[in-house]
Amino acid sequence: MPLKTRVTDMLGIEHPIVQGGMQWVGIAEMASAVSNAGGLGILTGLTQPTPQALAEEIERCRGMTDKPFGVNLTVFPTINPPDYRAYAQAIIDSGVKIVETAGTPAVRELWEMMQPHGIRILHKCTAVRHALSAERAGVDIISIDGFECAGHPGEDDIPGLILIPVAADKVKIPLLASGGFGDGRGLAAALALGAEGINMGTRFTATVEAPIHQSFKDAMVATDERGTDLIFRTYRNTARVARNEVSQQVVAAEREGKPFEAVADLVKGVRGREGLASGDTDHGIWSAGMVQGLIHDIPTCAELITRIVADAEAIMRQRFQAMLTG
Numbered sequence: 001m002p003l004k005t006r007v008t009d010m011l012g013i014e015h016p017i018v019q020g021g022m023q024w025v026g027i028a029e030m031a032s033a034v035s036n037a038g039g040l041g042i043l044t045g046l047t048q049p050t051p052q053a054l055a056e057e058i059e060r061c062r063g064m065t066d067k068p069f070g071v072n073l074t075v076f077p078t079i080n081p082p083d084y085r086a087y088a089q090a091i092i093d094s095g096v097k098i099v100e101t102a103g104t105p106a107v108r109e110l111w112e113m114m115q116p117h118g119i120r121i122l123h124k125c126t127a128v129r130h131a132l133s134a135e136r137a138g139v140d141i142i143s144i145d146g147f148e149c150a151g152h153p154g155e156d157d158i159p160g161l162i163l164i165p166v167a168a169d170k171v172k173i174p175l176l177a178s179g180g181f182g183d184g185r186g187l188a189a190a191l192a193l194g195a196e197g198i199n200m201g202t203r204f205t206a207t208v209e210a211p212i213h214q215s216f217k218d219a220m221v222a223t224d225e226r227g228t229d230l231i232f233r234t235y236r237n238t239a240r241v242a243r244n245e246v247s248q249q250v251v252a253a254e255r256e257g258k259p260f261e262a263v264a265d266l267v268k269g270v271r272g273r274e275g276l277a278s279g280d281t282d283h284g285i286w287s288a289g290m291v292q293g294l295i296h297d298i299p300t301c302a303e304l305i306t307r308i309v310a311d312a313e314a315i316m317r318q319r320f321q322a323m324l325t326g
Helices: 006-011 028-036 051-062 084-093 107-117 128-136 160-170 184-192 214-222 245-255 269-278 290-294 301-325
Strands: 017-019 041-044 069-075 098-103 120-125 141-145 175-178 198-200 228-231 239-242
Touching (some): 017 301, 028 041, 028 051, 028 069, 028 301, 041 051, 051 084, 069 084, 069 107, 084 107, 098 107, 107 120, 120 128, 128 160, 228 245
Parallel strands (some): 017 198, 041 069, 069 098, 098 120, 141 175, 175 198
Antiparallel strands (some): 228 239
């Protein structure tokens, strides 16, 4: 049976499972597969080279699903920033009604553009103080991202077991738990901690529909929860990535006190994208979370979501109930 929460009601989805935005991975094939399975699929806006390309990808996704899906737009400081407002305008003009955001305070300008158009804003953050600030600014859903996550976990290093209930105690709008989720136990735990759904990234990359080379999927199955590195710590822009030859070189360079310029060529996005396409898992850095320790197979998105929901329901109906009546 579907699990009904404020998140499912607000987003018009069957199951409280959201596929987070993932650079190079969040294209129409990925997002539509998640949405068709009853979750919320999300296109990654900046995976597309131009706002017009994003508009075309949105239309392509519409041709692959009649279910709700969203678009991710993440604002991070870069040397040559993209035209974020043009990407936001492409989203507005395309009629998308759900947007996942993350990043610097500059994202508020994009909220102000989108809110008058009835767009539901799902904002991902790594600290409760940022969640409360976003709530005051009128976002609709907070995705609170624990230290276990892939990508950027922030600088506070607070794991989900603490961060989620602390956020749930203070945030009044619906809350998604993010970072370290990949099975029904995680969904049941997130609901018990006060969240109303989960946001998954890494687990969705190890599915049949994920548009990355099979060798990356196999690598996630083969490794365990220790198979990540934290890089950019000394640059105050911490990122969790899969441990490989490149990430280890970056860690070593930081240990020696080298500046970002010394590793810039190693970590540039084009190298990561080339690796995902060629199958060379040591070509560049690629995001992966500690949840790799819970990845043991490569199902379809439909199989994965069905299994997660069924397992969560069994835990709540059977295991918890037996503890209450035993």
